[in-house]
Amino acid sequence: MSQNKSILFAPFIGILAIALVLTGCSSANAAITGGVGQVSSVTLTDKVETSGNLSADKLATLKWGTSGVVETVNVQVGDKVKMNDVLAGLRMDSVESDIATGQSELSTAQRDLQDMLDSTTSFAQAQLAVITARKNVEEAQNNLDALDYQRASDAYINNIEAQILEAEKTLTLAARRYKEVQSHFDGDTQKTQAILAMTNAQLNLITLKATLNYLTAQATAADYEEARANLEVANAALEDAKRTRDNVKNGADPLKVAAAESKVTAAQAKVNTMFIIAPFDGEVLSVQAGVGNSATSGESAVELVDQNTLKVETLVDETTISSVSVGDPAEISMDSLPGEVLTGKVARINRIGSTVNGLVKYTVIVSVDSTDQPILFGATVNVAITTGEPQTRLAVPVSAIQSDAQGEYVLLVKADGSTQRVTVESGDLADTLVTITTTNEIKEGDQVQLGASSGSASSSKSNSANQGGGIPIPGVGGPPGG
Numbered sequence: 001m002s003q004n005k006s007i008l009f010a011p012f013i014g015i016l017a018i019a020l021v022l023t024g025c026s027s028a029n030a031a032i033t034g035g036v037g038q039v040s041s042v043t044l045t046d047k048v049e050t051s052g053n054l055s056a057d058k059l060a061t062l063k064w065g066t067s068g069v070v071e072t073v074n075v076q077v078g079d080k081v082k083m084n085d086v087l088a089g090l091r092m093d094s095v096e097s098d099i100a101t102g103q104s105e106l107s108t109a110q111r112d113l114q115d116m117l118d119s120t121t122s123f124a125q126a127q128l129a130v131i132t133a134r135k136n137v138e139e140a141q142n143n144l145d146a147l148d149y150q151r152a153s154d155a156y157i158n159n160i161e162a163q164i165l166e167a168e169k170t171l172t173l174a175a176r177r178y179k180e181v182q183s184h185f186d187g188d189t190q191k192t193q194a195i196l197a198m199t200n201a202q203l204n205l206i207t208l209k210a211t212l213n214y215l216t217a218q219a220t221a222a223d224y225e226e227a228r229a230n231l232e233v234a235n236a237a238l239e240d241a242k243r244t245r246d247n248v249k250n251g252a253d254p255l256k257v258a259a260a261e262s263k264v265t266a267a268q269a270k271v272n273t274m275f276i277i278a279p280f281d282g283e284v285l286s287v288q289a290g291v292g293n294s295a296t297s298g299e300s301a302v303e304l305v306d307q308n309t310l311k312v313e314t315l316v317d318e319t320t321i322s323s324v325s326v327g328d329p330a331e332i333s334m335d336s337l338p339g340e341v342l343t344g345k346v347a348r349i350n351r352i353g354s355t356v357n358g359l360v361k362y363t364v365i366v367s368v369d370s371t372d373q374p375i376l377f378g379a380t381v382n383v384a385i386t387t388g389e390p391q392t393r394l395a396v397p398v399s400a401i402q403s404d405a406q407g408e409y410v411l412l413v414k415a416d417g418s419t420q421r422v423t424v425e426s427g428d429l430a431d432t433l434v435t436i437t438t439t440n441e442i443k444e445g446d447q448v449q450l451g452a453s454s455g456s457a458s459s460s461k462s463n464s465a466n467q468g469g470g471i472p473i474p475g476v477g478g479p480p481g482g
Contacts, residue, residue, distance in 0.1 A: 036413055037397035039446040042435060044428060046388035048324055052314030054334065054368070054381050058280050058306035062087070064295045065273025068094035073291050075302065079284045087302050088276040088289045095274050106267035113260040126245035133238035140234040144227040147219035160212045167205040174198035273297075282306040285377075305377070310368035311347065314383050315361035318353060323387040325349075330366045334381040337373055344368040346385060393427065393435040400448040401426050401434060411449035412442060419449055 068090035075087045092099075174197045184191040276289065285303040289295065312332060316324055326349060332342040347367040353360045366383055400410045401424070408426055411419040422442055427435035436442075 035450045036447050037400050037450050039442055039444055039448060040395045040433065041444045042393055042395040042433065044391045044393055044435070045386060046323065048316060048320050048385045048387055050314045050316055050364075050383050050385070052312040052366075052381060052383060054310065054312055054332070054375060054377055054379050056305050056307070056377065057309035057311060058282060058304075059309075059377060060279060060304050061300050062276045062279075062302045062304060064090070064276070064297055064299050064301055066090070066095055066099060067294075067296045068096075068274060070289050070291050070293050070295055073287065073289050075284045076287060077284055081278045081282060081284060081304070083278055083280050085278045086275050087278055087284075088287075090274040090295060092274070099270060099274055103267075103271050106264065106271055109260060109263035109267050113257070113264055123245070126241070130238070130241040130245050133234070133241040137231070137234040137238050140227070140231040144224070144231055147223055147227060150215075151217075152215040157212065157215055160208060160215065164205065164208045164212065167201065167208055171198070171201040171205055174201045276301045278304060280304070280306055307370045310342075310344075310370065310375070312344070312366045312368060312381055312383055314364050314366065315356065316364050318360040318362065320387075321349070321353075321362045321364075324364060324385055325387070328385050328387055330383055330385045332366070332368055332381050332383050334376075334379050336376045336379045340373055342368050342371055342373070394438070394442060394444060395433045395435045396424075396448050397450055398429070398432050398434050399450045401436075402451050410436070410438075410442070413447040413449055 070088060071091040071094075072089045073087070074085075075081060081087065092103075174194070178191075178194040178198050181188065181191045181194050282304045283306075285305050287302055288299075289301040295301065324346060326346050328346045330344045330346060332344055333340070344366050346364060348365040350363040350365075353362045355361075364385075366385070396410060402409055402411070407423060409421050409423050412422050413419055420441075422438060424436040424438040424442075427437060442448075
């Protein structure tokens with residue numbers, strides 16, 4: 001594995017056209033004419049390249065738990081299924097006898113468990129009955145106590161009496177008015193109004209007197225007897241409710257409920273061996289089961305995967321693991337899908353290393369984005385993890401780098417054809433170009449003189465497959481111009 005810098009080029013159009021090609025990036029190469037090259041702008045991206053195998057967190061081969069004859073197959077390749085869906089099943093008459101026994105045991109265990117749970121429900125209902133009965137007792141007691149108290153205040157009773165006096169006067173006046181028009185023919189407006197006024201006055205007086213009678217009436221012995229009887233009935237109902245509640249107050253024994261649930265689970269597991277049941281939501285990769293075919297215990301029936309859990313488990317050298325972080329983007333390519341590049345990101349990093357062939361390596365899990373491509377699980381894949389932000393640098397043809405006793409330099413070609421020595425420091429090497437670090441004396445588009453040698457630039461920072469080994473550049477003869 002190695003850490004590389006991918007280089008993107010943005011060349012100027014000048015005397016020389018420069019193009020550079022790096023894996024995964026667009027670039028350009030230098031065409032040299034008359035010993036003059038051009039300064040270009042390149043973009044560097046740090047990457048860690050490694051390999052691994054494509055898998056998924058949720059990838060399962062579902063196998064038969066018992067032997068028998070396949071009766072149903074409910075899925076085909078490509079189907080989407082939900083957890084607990086029944087994908088295939090065996091004929092009941094073809095499975096071992098204990099499976100049929102398990103079906104009976106399951107029914108019994110489920111019924112016993114439900115009976116226990118119903119007991120708990122009965123207790124809740126009994127408790128509610130006690131609460132209702134207690135409220136009835138309180139209401140009956142209040143009704144009995146109310147017989148010993150005046151139904152209204154003296155001020156309110158006096159107000160009603162005053163209203164009665166006014167109502168009697170109103171009735172007298174209404175009756176007098178009616179006598180005045182009594183002899184008028186039926187339908188006469190005055191007679192009709194007089195009758196209506198007298199009737200309303202009579203009703204108002206009757207209502208007020210009834211109200212006064214109720215407010216001033218004293219409770220009778222019969223009233224007390226009825227109220228006491230109602231209270232006794234309410235108390236008796238409360239005691240009955242309490243006794244019913246006490247009979248079921250303990251409810252179902254938690255230990256017995258747990259034991260009943262265990263029996264249901266065990267019986268269900270035995271019955272489930274004759275079915276293929278989806279353990280998670282996913283997509284069917286393959287179906288080996290066929291209706292009418294014989295199946296044996298442990299034989300594969302269906303392969304299932306959750307495409308949202310695709311991953312690659314890979315190893316990264318200790319020399320580069322420090323540059324990898326959770327969340328770093330990654331590109332995944334494989335020979336089984338030529339030309340296709342999947343995307344993903346670093347999901348987990350195991351901080352405990354392991355020694356592989358004498359080198360310490362760390363496990364890195366890369367989650368892969370869901371794809372519709374026909375993936376072959378277990379296939380070897382190449383992973384390129386981007387570990388840094390892109391950096392724009394100046395670059396020159398390799399043969400432009402020269403050296404003398406003062407260090408590395410290039411000869412900048414001026415407009416009048418003269419040259420100027422400019423000190424530089426070479427960096428990352430790719431094909432016929434090398435990045436440089438220098439002062440502001442050089443800018444993109446400038447021309448530099450090419451040396452007689454076409455050797456590679458030397459740089460301790462060169463990030464090639466040998467993890468930074470520099471390639472020395474021999475000096476090009478002649479003193480600097482300028």
